[in-house]
Amino acid sequence: MLKGIGLIYRKEMWTALRERRTLIFLFLFPLLVWPVFVVLPWFLIGGKERRAQAQPSKVALVSAYPGLEKEFEASDKLQLVRLEDSVSAALQQRKAHCVVYVDSLASDSLVTYARILYDPTQTESRTAADKVELVLSQYERKIVIERLAQQGVPERMLEALSYRRENAMGQNQMLGYFLGLIIGMFVVMGSMMGSMAVVIDSTAGEKERKTLELLLTAPIPRSSIMFGKYLAGVTFAFISPILTALGMSLAASFVVPVLVSSGGSVDLSGLISPGKILIILLVILLMAAFIAALQMTVAVRAHSNRQAQTYLAPLNIIVVIPIIFLQIIPALPPNWTFFIPFVNVMLLLRGLLMDTLPGSAVLYTVASNLVFLILALRFASRSFGSEKVLLN
Amino acid sequence: MIREVVLRVKGLRKRFGDVQALNGIDFTCRRGELFGLLGPNGAGKTTTIRCICSIIKPDDGLIEVEGVSVASNPLMVLKKIGVVLEDGGLYERLTAEENMKLLAQLHGVEGSLIDERIDSICDTLGLGEYRKRQFKKLSKGNKQKVLLGQALVIDPPLLILDEPTVGLDVPTQKVIRDLLGKIKKERTILYSTHIMSEAEELCDRLAIIDHGRIVAQGTVNEICKKAGTKNLEQAFLKLVGRYA
Secondary structure: OHHHHHHHHHHHHHHHHOOHHHHHHHHHHHHHHHHHHHHHHHHHHHHHHHHHHHOOEEEEEEOOOHHHHHHHHHOOOEEEEOOOOOHHHHHHOOOOOEEEEEOOOOOOOOOOOEEEEEOOOOHHHHHHHHHHHHHHHHHHHHHHHHHHHHOOOOHHHHOOOOOOOOOOOOHHHHHHHHHHHHHHHHHHHHHHHHHHHHHHHHOHHHHHHOHHHHHHOOOOOHHHHHHHHHHHHHHHHHHHHHHHHHHHHHHHHHHHHHHOOOOOOOOOOOOOOHHHHHHHHHHHHHHHHHHHHHHHHHHOOOOOHHHHHHHHHHHHHHHHHHHHHHHOOOOOOOHHHHHOOOHHHHHHHHHHHHOOOOOOHHHHHHHHHHHHHHHHHHHHHHHHHOHHHHOO | OOOOEEEEEEEEEEEEOOEEEEEEEEEEEEOOOEEEEEOOOOOOHHHHHHHHOOOOOOOEEEEEEOOEEOOOOHHHHHOOEEEEOOOOOOOOOOEHHHHHHHHHHHOOOOHHHHHHHHHHHHHHHOOHHHOOOEHHHOOHHHHHHHHHHHHHOOOOOEEEEEOOOOOOOHHHHHHHHHHHHHHOOOOEEEEEEOOHHHHHHHOOEEEEEEOOEEEEEEOHHHHHHHHOOOOHHHHHHHHOOOOO
């Protein structure tokens, strides 16, 4: 039986690795396409923010308040422009990055009221508003100091508390957080996409090409044929997410310095302990085994490659949507979510990388995946034992 | 001399839903005999072959190959059978040689024998220059030769060929017919076809199947005599009820 499994497995691997589509899904997507999709937006956003910070922001000041105008002119971060259109037109056409209105004052009032009008959807406008706030707060302080001096109060009376905000996380912790946010979804998707072509080709594809019938005339048990094919699917479902994780880690090592504005790249060594790596590999292996069994159960019922793809597409959507939904909610989920297949893998990876994993999560995830794997394998072997399914 | 029975089929029945595909098929094939299964499309030839090869399970009946029952020991029976299925394919991304090797290994042929047999088959079938070519890149004729090659490489006592010459050009048909003429002395061949001339030329005995039943069996002469016709084609048409 084992010899038969080995021969079928070798055949499936050999034929799959000669297929361009398989190689694209196995290597090109995990190592290049997905990481580029992750890195590129961050670099584009980061670059835009850096440029907006470096260049003077165009500000239109609507005020009869000469002192403030001088203050704006003196700032090298701002460039005063005239407001010739409506505020929204000026912002939309980028004639001004933001518009500052200073309302007229009652002669006895000590307070000046200013409004900063900006477009929150534009990086340049948000940055300009930040710069204006800074200039306004410095100007306010100057006025307060003058007023206190008139009352004979020294400037140091203003300082009761001095504080500043600092990033207490090292770059590796930032990397863990960033990876935790993105990696789970890509690992699950990588596993599904990695094995799909192989599973379809070895089941529905073989039926379509009429090679499955010939294989059934070989003197080996049908279970050997099924397991040989299944193991090939598991191999691809296992390798693909690992390559995806590697690709994403490399991508994250370039993104994190942009996030913390330090430049360069991050050293990935020591990011996670060997123990965590073992847990991740075990969980990915169980998920891969489950995915391959699930895909096989579905694909073997189709009679052509195209039909199998049609059958499997909704399955991919059903799996990915809850993962995307939970992926963007960084709060720690309740324990029962670790029983939901695929979602638990994403949550476990995120928890391990962010160091927020509850102790029982690994146990729940492993147990859940094992149960679902056994069920999927039973369905797959039942399908393979049915001549109605195999010869449809 | 009565030769040993290699394939015995008795009372074979198979139903697919409302269709009674096989309705009591009985025939035997003896060693060194080329036995033809002749019938119109949908008569039950392929279903009979699928039952013999354990691809599907019959509802009733007995199939034995060299005395071993398919029902009780299907894997041992499959070791004794080489098959070319109707419209069958092989693995497109494997070469001709790799395909033959895979089937030989699955049938448990020893490693040292495999290369020797593949060399011999490639010589006989004129596949020498194509043996390292991927199956998908071969012509239809060469593909069919490789299919025949994978059935021969296991050197089976029983060779089952389901419409092996359909759609082939005349030279390739001739190569295959010549080969069958040569090898039929050494083994038993069950040959399904609906080409009358081929059946007349090749078959020692044959059975005509229609609507899942055998309507006549014997040598070509015996069948013609039974039908009261001069040739097999007329006999066939008369026996399957399509002769005015």
